[in-house]
Amino acid sequence: MVKVPNHAFWKGKTVLLTGHTGFKGAWASLMLHELGAKVVGFSLPGPVTTPDLYGAAGLSRFVDDHRGDVRDESALLKVFNLAQPDVVLHMAAQPLVRLGLVEPIETLDVNIMGVAKILMACKAQPSVRVVAIVTSDKCYENRERVWPYREDEAMGGKDPYSASKGCAEIVTSAFARSFFSDGSGPRVISVRAGNVIGGGDWAEDRLIPDLVRAYQNSNEVEIRSPSAVRPWQHVLEPVSGYLMAIENTAGRASWSGFDSWNFGPTPGGEMTVAEVVSVFQNIVGGLPKVNFAKEAELQSQRKEAGILRVDPTKAKVELNWSPRWDNETAIKLTTEWYVNVLRGQDAFDLVSSEVKSFLAC
Ligand SMILES: NC(=O)c1ccc[n+]([C@@H]2O[C@H](COP(=O)([O-])OP(=O)(O)OC[C@H]3O[C@@H](n4cnc5c(N)ncnc54)[C@H](O)[C@@H]3O)[C@@H](O)[C@H]2O)c1
Structure with a gap:
């Protein structure tokens, strides 16, 4: 029987969530609120995009909202x-990934030093029992092979963003073993997932938001890497996995110092970029018009990984976690979310009902 996060664990817990104003953070804030946790958010000032889900759904109602930079130690300690x-x-x-190619130093600084500073703040705060560092499927050394990556495989990264996540993993594991292995500090885990979809993502350079913008403005959209396989999943899948991994970590009788978890679609259930585009177009009546960019040229320009799959077997066996919605359902829910918002439906009502139905299924 597939599980969801446990209300009894989360009820009354205080969760410090960094990046709460972002796409994943907004969904996580609402899920934690639904589970009865008190959410304290820490993010940069201002919205991540215009519009943004956190603002559009009025989620500040449910969060003790703090703003600052994760590299600012005194702001963190406060x-x-x-x-x-x-x-x-x-x-x-x-x-x-693409912004990482334009701003490599900033990407490395935020994504690596941000993790180091969060872990040092956790070291200084005795109330913290578990800390989970969100990295990415891109943390793995991508060998462009057909097999999915398991948690114990080599870290790597062929572009600055991927390298920043591989390094964040190495730093997390090193700090956990150096500072927290004697059992006095928090238990530290890292959690790895791939591309997520869901309503309310308005970031540049993500497939469904790009399709939505083109649909909204009746434009043609250039889509790169049509045959690239990405582990598409609804944002609630990894978010629920992160929470279940935290529950598991808190509840274990013994602790060996560090652990990591993959969350991804069931192997074989992935879709190519072109297949996602086609599901989207079928739902909205054949739109928008798409121009598939020349793959070889773009691959060499952007050095993006062609095939990347994570193996979620460990989460399935040890957490009873499994994706609740298959690719097609996730893409359908996501597309309908945007279409309904464009037709005037309330963003909060739409997010809230999806979180409730996810937790109830
Ligand atoms: N969205 C995806 O498909 C995806 C896939 C794999 C991994 N991830 C990881 O999940 C996490 C969340 O991603 P997202 O898509 O929600 O991103 P997002 O851009 O929507 O949100 C980023 C959040 O981080 C905050 N932030 C950024 N720099 C900061 C800084 N220096 N100090 C304080 N706050 C800062 C922003 O204010 C925002 O709240 C990231 O760690 C990302 O690498 C995302």
Whole structure:
């Protein structure tokens, strides 16, 4: 029987969530609120995009909202002191591969030093029992092979963003073993997932948001890497996995110092970029018009990985976690979310009903 996060664990817990104003953070804030946790958010000032899900759905109602930079140690210590969190879920990052090629130093700085500083803040705050660092499927050394990657495989990264996530993993594991292995500090885990979809993502350079913008403005859209396989999943799948991994970590009788978890679609259930485009177009009546960019040229320009799959067997066996919605359902829900918002439906009602139905299924 597939499980969802456990209300009894989360009820009354204080969770310090970094990146709460981002796409994943907004969905995580609402899921944690639904589970009865108190959410303390820490993110950069201002919205991540215009529009943004956090603002559009009015999620600040449910969050003790703090703003600052994760690299600012004194700002972090202040919010940790105020919040006295039981759990830290660190999502804040520069999350875009292409922006990483334009701003490599900033990407490395936020994504690596941000993790180091969060872990040092956790070290200084005795209330923290578990800290989960969100990295990415791109943390693995991508050998362009057909087999999915398991948690114990080599870290790597052929572009600055991927390298930043591989390095974030190495730093997390090193800090966990150096500073927290004697059992006095929090238990540290890293959590790895791939591309997520869901309503309310308006970031540049992501497939469904790009399709939605083109549909909305009746434009043609250039889509790169049509045959690239990405582990598409609804954002609630990895978010629920992160929470279940935290529950598992908190509940274990013994702890060996560090653990990591993959969350991805069931192997074989992945789709290519072109297949996602086709599901989207079928739902909205054949639109928008798509121009598939020349793959070889773009691959060499952008050095993006062609095939990347994570193996979620460990989460399935040890957490009873499994994707609840297959690719097609996730793409359908996501497309309908945007279409309904464009038709005037309330963003909060749409997010809230999806979170409730996810937790109820
Ligand atoms: N969205 C995806 O498909 C995807 C896939 C794999 C991994 N991830 C990872 O999940 C996490 C969340 O991604 P997202 O898509 O929600 O990103 P997002 O861009 O929507 O949100 C990023 C969040 O991080 C905050 N942030 C960024 N830099 C910061 C800084 N220096 N100090 C404080 N806060 C800062 C932003 O304010 C925002 O709240 C990231 O770690 C990302 O690498 C995302």
